[in-house]
Amino acid sequence: METTVDTAKQLGLLPEEFESIKKILNRTPNFNELAAYSVMWSEHCSYKNSIKWLKTLPRDGSKLLVKAGEENAGLADIGDGYGVVFKIESHNHPSAIEPFQGAATGVGGIHRDIFTMGARPIAALNSLRFGNIQDPKTRHLLKGVVEGIGHYGNCFGVPTVGGEIYFENCYHTNPLVNAMSVGIVKVGQTVSATAEGEGNPVFIVGSATGKDGIGGASFASADITADSAQDLPAVQVGDPFQEKKLLEACLELIPKGALVGMQDMGAAGIICSTAETSAKGGVGMIIHLDKVPMRQQNMKSWELLLSESQERMLMIVKKGREKEVLEVFEKWDLPCSEIGHVTVDGLLKFYMNGELEAEIPAESLVLGGGAPVYERTYSTPAYFEKINSFDPSAIPVPSNLKKIAEQLIEIPNIVNKKWIYNQYDSMVGTGNTSTNQPSDAAVVLVKETGKALAVTTDCNSRYVFADPFKGAMIAVSEAARNIVCSGGTPLGVTNCLNFGNPYDPQVYYQFVHALKGMGEACKKFDTPVTGGNVSFYNQNPDGAVYPTPTIGMVGLLDSVDDKMTLGFKNEGDLIYLIGQSTDDFNSSEYLHKILNIEYSPAPHFELEEEFQLQQKVLSLIQSKLIQSAHDISEGGLFITLLESGFVNNLGFQVDQSNASTRADAFWFGESQSRVVVSVSSSSKTLFESSFNTSKVPFHYLGTVKGTEVNINGENWGVLADWKKTYDEKISSLMK
Numbered sequence: 145m146e147t148t149v150d151t152a153k154q155l156g157l158l159p160e161e162f163e164s165i166k167k168i169l170n171r172t173p174n175f176n177e178l179a180a181y182s183v184m185w186s187e188h189c190s191y192k193n194s195i196k197w198l199k200t201l202p203r204d205g206s207k208l209l210v211k212a213g214e215e216n217a218g219l220a221d222i223g224d225g226y227g228v229v230f231k232i233e234s235h236n237h238p239s240a241i242e243p244f245q246g247a248a249t250g251v252g253g254i255h256r257d258i259f260t261m262g263a264r265p266i267a268a269l270n271s272l273r274f275g276n277i278q279d280p281k282t283r284h285l286l287k288g289v290v291e292g293i294g295h296y297g298n299c300f301g302v303p304t305v306g307g308e309i310y311f312e313n314c315y316h317t318n319p320l321v322n323a324m325s326v327g328i329v330k331v332g333q334t335v336s337a338t339a340e341g342e343g344n345p346v347f348i349v350g351s352a353t354g355k356d357g358i359g360g361a362s363f364a365s366a367d368i369t370a371d372s373a374q375d376l377p378a379v380q381v382g383d384p385f386q387e388k389k390l391l392e393a394c395l396e397l398i399p400k401g402a403l404v405g406m407q408d409m410g411a412a413g414i415i416c417s418t419a420e421t422s423a424k425g426g427v428g429m430i431i432h433l434d435k436v437p438m439r440q441q442n443m444k445s446w447e448l449l450l451s452e453s454q455e456r457m458l459m460i461v462k463k464g465r466e467k468e469v470l471e472v473f474e475k476w477d478l479p480c481s482e483i484g485h486v487t488v489d490g491l492l493k494f495y496m497n498g499e500l501e502a503e504i505p506a507e508s509l510v511l512g513g514g515a516p517v518y519e520r521t522y523s524t525p526a527y528f529e530k531i532n533s534f535d536p537s538a539i540p541v542p543s544n545l546k547k548i549a550e551q552l553i554e555i556p557n558i559v560n561k562k563w564i565y566n567q568y569d570s571m572v573g574t575g576n577t578s579t580n581q582p583s584d585a586a587v588v589l590v591k592e593t594g595k596a597l598a599v600t601t602d603c604n605s606r607y608v609f610a611d612p613f614k615g616a617m618i619a620v621s622e623a624a625r626n627i628v629c630s631g632g633t634p635l636g637v638t639n640c641l642n643f644g645n646p647y648d649p650q651v652y653y654q655f656v657h658a659l660k661g662m663g664e665a666c667k668k669f670d671t672p673v674t675g676g677n678v679s680f681y682n683q684n685p686d687g688a689v690y691p692t693p694t695i696g697m698v699g700l701l702d703s704v705d706d707k708m709t710l711g712f713k714n715e716g717d718l719i720y721l722i723g724q725s726t727d728d729f730n731s732s733e734y735l736h737k738i739l740n741i742e743y744s745p746a747p748h749f750e751l752e753e754e755f756q757l758q759q760k761v762l763s764l765i766q767s768k769l770i771q772s773a774h775d776i777s778e779g780g781l782f783i784t785l786l787e788s789g790f791v792n793n794l795g796f797q798v799d800q801s802n803a804s805t806r807a808d809a810f811w812f813g814e815s816q817s818r819v820v821v822s823v824s825s826s827s828k829t830l831f832e833s834s835f836n837t838s839k840v841p842f843h844y845l846g847t848v849k850g851t852e853v854n855i856n857g858e859n860w861g862v863l864a865d866w867k868k869t870y871d872e873k874i875s876s877l878m879k
Contacts, residue, residue, distance in 0.1 A: 147178045155182035161516060168508045176494070176502040179446045180509065183412040184419060187680050190515035193646040194678045197659045205672035207635055209331065216257040216337055216408065218674020219329070220635045222700050224593040227331050229263035232271070232324035232601065232640045232696035234679035239321040243288025247321050248296040249382040252454050254325040255302060256408035259391050260457060262335045262398045263327030267588045268297050270307040270323050271601040271640070271694045275316030277556045277877050282311070285319050286564075287878070293323070294567040299384035300391075304568035306586035308601055311556045317684035322640040324696040326599055328590055335398055338405040339418075339460045339486050340425040346484040347466075348414070349473055350390045351455040354439030356381045358450050386455040386478070393476040394457065400472075402465035409456040415449040415509070417458040418492055422506035423513050428491040431484035433501065445494060445501040460486060520646050522653035530743035531610055536729065539739065541806055546860050548738060549782055552812060553866060555737050558779045559873040581709040582791065583630035584775055585697075589704055596707060598632030598699040604778070605690035610731045611746035612657035616693050618746065618816055620665035621754045622777065623697035628758045629773040629819060631708040631765050632699030634669050639676040639695055644688020646680045654691035662693060668755055671697060708765045710774035711791025712822050717771055717848040719798060720831070721781065723757050723818030724748075724841050725805045733778050734812035748815035757817045760840045769831045770821040780812040784820045785845075786853070786866055795863045797854040798846030811855075822848060 152162035155178060165173050165181050173181065187193055203212035209219040209227050217231035235250025251268065258265045270293060275282040297304050302325070339346070397403065405425070407417040414436070418429050433448045443451075461469050466482065473480035487493075492509075494502040508514030542548050552558060585600040602623040608615030624634045639662065644651040666673055676696070682689045701707060712719075728748040735741050764770045776784045789796055800810050809815075823831045835842055846854075853860040860866075 147173055147175055151175070152178060155179060156186060157182050161185060164516065168505065168514060174502065176446045176449065177504055180415045180449055180502060180504060183450055184415060184509040185515050187646070187678070189412050189416060190511050191678055192516045193518050193520055193680065194641070194655070195511060195517055196519050197656055198678070200659060201663045201673040202666045203672050205636060205670060208672060208674065212672060212674050216260050218636055218638055219261065219334065220674070220698065221331065222590065222593070222595060224595070225331050226590065226593055227329050228597060228635070228698055229258050229261050229327040229329055230324065230638055230696065230698050231257050231675055232322055232638045232694065233257070233677045234640050234642060235321045235323065236318065236642065236679050236682055239289055240318055243285045244292040245381055247289040247292030249454050250321055250323045251293055251296040252300070252382045252384065252387050253410045254323045255300060255387065256410065258325045258327035259394055260335065260337065260406050260408040261329065262333050262395070263329035264395060265302045265325050265327040267326040267586065267599055268302050268304045268324065269586070269599060269601045269696065270304065270321070271603065272307065272309040273315040273320035273605070273689070273692060274311050276313055277311045279316065282316065283878060289319065289321055290564050290567050296382055296384045298569040300388050304565070305588055306600060309561055309564060310605065312606065312690060314687070314689045317686070318682045318689055320642050320682065320689065320692055322601070322642070322694050324601055324638065326588070326597065326698060328592065333398060335403055335406045337407040337421055338425045339421040339427050339429065341404055341463070341486055342488045344404055344463050344486045345461050345466055345482050346429055346431065346486065347459040347461055347469060347480060348436055348483050349457050349459055349480045350478055351383065351386050351453055352437040352439040352479055353448060353451050353453045353456065355443065355447055355451060356453055358447055358452065382454045389476045389478055390455050390457065393472050393478055397469060397472045400468055402462055402468045404460040404462055407458045409458060411452065413449065413451045413453070419506045419509040421458065421460065422492060423510045426490065428487040428489045428493070428506055429484050430487055430493045430495070433494055433496045435481050435483040437479040437481055445496045449494065520652045521649050522656055523649040525650040525653055527743060531745055534744040536727070541808055545807060545811060545855065546858070548734065548808065548812060549860070551738050552734060552779055552783065553869050554873050555733050556874065556877070557733055558783055560871045561874060562871060563874040563878055581711060583707060583709050584626035584773070585630040585632065585699065587630055587701065587704070587707050594703060596701040596704040598627040598630040598701060600626045601694055601696050602626065603692055603694040605692040606731050606736065607746045608654070608658055608693060609690040610744060612654045612691055613661035614746045614749055616658040616661035617665040617751055618749050619693060619695045620662055620669065620671070621751070621816065622775070623695040624669045624671065625758055625775045625819070627697060627699030628762050629708060629710070629775050631706040632701045633762070634671045634697055634699045637666055637671045637673045637695055637697050639673055639693060641676070641678045642682050642689065642692040642694065643680055644683040648688065651688050658691055658693045665751060668751055706765070708773050710788055711772055712788050712794040712796070712848045713771040713792065714824065715794060715848055715850070717822040717824055718828055719796060719845045719847060720821050720823060720842050721818060721845050722761065722821060722840060722842045724753065725810055726813070726815045727806045727809045728815040729809045729813035732780060732812060732814040734780065734808065747813070749817065754817040756840050757819065760838055761819050764821065764834065767834070769827050769834060770823055772822045774820050776814070776818040776820065778814065780814050781820070782811045786870065788820060788822070789863050790867045790870065793851060793863060794848050795850045795852040795854070796846060797849045799856050801843045801845055
């Protein structure tokens, strides 16, 4: 089939990219070759509009065992001869069209990124965004996504231990589904996604290849429109039981030493895995597509190249060791076919029934090789004028604080999400320590060592919308704060950068400044960015979603006994607020959802203040001076106190100890760098004197007392009634 610039445009390539391809090949590409470039040079695979800025993020750290971006996922040292492997990725567009399979295959894909490196996944997390939950479409999408995540994770046998979910109107058409996986591997037993060694055989293992997911990478690199439902074939179909077998087969094979390299087949399928492993090793491959196990008859060569059928791996095997590979996959009843071999000329040659269908230099296809790199223009968003004109003094202090609190406890962003997480198996594998005594981050036992990992996903995207630089710093800081409040030391970050169309200068401004803020905070907390993914085009005809740079962070507890939980422990314990109270209620749920003010600045935040707070909280935990720790986030101090009381049904009697702060800002504001702790009365003197040499402020709020909520001397009712509303709101809305 003759290709033209129009064919290229239909495949999502720019006219100048078509010209570049002709120069690379020194001829006009055929359709198979053009299709290969279209997916490999899509934003989803090449990061062509983002890589310049991604490279500015801190990527080196003393604990990292591989360089950022070098492998499928990040790898950090946790001591005792073990490493933690972790990554987060998006499956937004597929979930908007087919929520069950879109979310399920997102979970499957991220787990494959972990075990393709030789690690066993031990925990899953997610970060979700939907429109207004009162809307039937939102409830349909939410139900499908949650069922998809639960189905795949529960069948695959990895616990979903944590996550976050927000409901905002801007996500109505384009929900965000970000999935994170965390695994454990023995140092020295990892596998690289590299091809090398002339004549070494190339295998495809796992599920047979079908027509599902064809062009998925290109589909993920376009806006969602009314016609997007026609792209349903671009959504993959998953089989978690097949993936479970694939996991066990791969982990059984790796110690045998028969593998040269391994790469999972995610976005762009065979063309991506062959190109990336070849380019990394500086080699080429001859691949016979007719030897690929097929799910459908008469599949065309371009369909085989681009299919994103799930549960598949590409393996480069040491010559002469083929029998060992075949035996393992026969044992696990999985397809396993030798489809080609490694060459040294750097060319990928794809044959079908003996006919050469495509011949492409591997290096020309990949990120860091011949894939294009662009720097898009950006300009200050027009809506910043509205944000800058916000005047908090024009908002009167409410006379009835309890009435505000009763409205706050029903906001979907604040209430208990148990309708969602009860559909996930959080206990399989028996490593999750957070089920009955939760912490700000999920704490997962590393059984091989007696240590534990603290893991979290965080991003308040309304803060990023208000101030991309500061908002992204807050996202990193909250993730670190959650890990510290759980007793852990932050190790590293994986990110999922969800933004609108990069060709919109105002969207690109959000992206650039968010990365600048993220980089500053990651340097401060010594949490290098190990990888992740960029998801642009989260946009519909009404505009872009909030800029949502989701942070996945992993921290380490040297002993699981160091874990700190968020619930009040004993009646009579003293309650303190650590950190500075301010008059700030910017971008809070109170301001946005109750007072209906869309445009206000990001909440109060200073990076050094945050760093000092975290150092102080960690020292208090390590000195055994506090009974509980819970950071202040959505809903402010009042919601934090309720959540601390709910765990063990312990009420509290507290007063506004800082009379100079506005009452609504004190109780409902979301200014950052604040943590509520409880302290046994016997530790009071030691606790307070520990601040003598600290710059971090603290003040006494009150005591843990009875089963009622008492604010400023006023009885606000029984804690159980607040908990009933908090626990049941989502399920009542979903009915």
